[in-house]
Amino acid sequence: MMCKSKKQIPKLLFSGEAILKAMPEFAYVFNKQDELLMWSENLEAVLGYSADELYKKNVYDFMEESTRDINIEAIGKVFSDKEEQSLEQNILTKSGERIPVIDTANYALINGEEYMVGMAIDISNYLRKEIESRHGFEEIIGKCESLMHSLYRVEQVAETDTTVLLEGETGTGKELFARAIHKLSKRKNKTYVKVNCASLPATLIESELFGHEKGAFTGAIHKQIGRFELADGGTIFLDEIAELPIELQSKLLRVIQEGEFERLGSSKTIKVNIRIIAATNQNLEEQISKNLFRKDLYYRLNVYPISISPLRDRIADIPLLAQHFVEIFNRTMGKGIKRISKKTVQQLQKYSWPGNIRELENIIERAVIISNGSSLSVEPILKPGFEDDEKLLPLAEYERKYIIKILEKTYWRVDGPEGAARILDMHPETLRSRMRKLEIKRPSF
Known part of the structure; x- marks a missing residue:
């Protein structure tokens, strides 16, 4: 349990300090002047504040403006009626994220001084498990508000055949979202085909996507079925769609609009029934202004966009993701790392993660390799400047x-x-x- 000054607080409040410190819930003590006097250590990691910053906070700094009046009334009742008050609400982190909690506060009179002693239980895992039990997003780790909103949008669109555009930086997990949409769709038992538009050589991409007949071009010694044909009845995921050559974008537009195309070297029209999910880490409207992407194709792809937040905007999820990767590498490397120190979590949360989740995974993998004992340390692999704030x-x-x-x-x-x-x-x-x-x-x- 952290506090401003032990001299300011009666000794009786410290009798349960060890118990409160070990609790998974967020425990706190405020005085009648709304000043935060004591708090459980996990509050710092979750809210993103240092101890020095928390010293300066009052009870209302963690509340949404929309719930301020309700909280003023509830806190007033704690002190005036000496009754327990409980609210389901969001508390605000330093970065502005909202964490859903059940917040319960009680009155305490100690040595003639009045206090509000409370406990906030994080229910985001419960809410997430509710979604998972209905829809299964087990591969997507996290609980922050922006992620939950993205998963909610997946839930809304999954059972339709609507084209989806996933937008997010490199390494944010766009393919996991594409797989989740397919898994939750009525096509889940059909084929899921992934195409990385940037990885296919420009000379072969048309053949890979649409197929070709024997003799269609030099080197075409046999007939080849294209990716769209392979995905018939199922889902095709077009990753890095901005890299698709402009001369092929009209053919993709036709597939979306008409559900048909011809193989290279053939005049026979092939009909397909597919669900298209596209993804990009670029600004497609900017690509349109540079004449690198067709406006009409963009409108067809952008029917239902889902934005995936970068890791630097998901600070509260970093401990969960780090623990997830530790568990994976424990199994594959035969390690026995059981915990990630508070200092390590703070270091990871201060970094801006330009490579997003993929970069975090790489850092954790290296840390697991060099860590001895039961605690993970990233100190040996972090260079000076790792924690610099580069958000601008x-x-x-x-x-x-x-x-x-x-x-x-x-x-x-x-x-x-x-x-x-x-x-x-x-x-x-x-x-x-x-x-x-x-x-x-x-x-x-």
């Missing part, structure tokens, strides 16, 4: 810096088992394409 940098600069960092670690090797493409979970051609666009060049030595 443009997205492209985030991505550029992260790719350069990985390339430096691999001595600028792109391909191979120890190359940057594998670490970034990208096809080598995709990485080279991003390097060209971001003007990343190997330095001359």
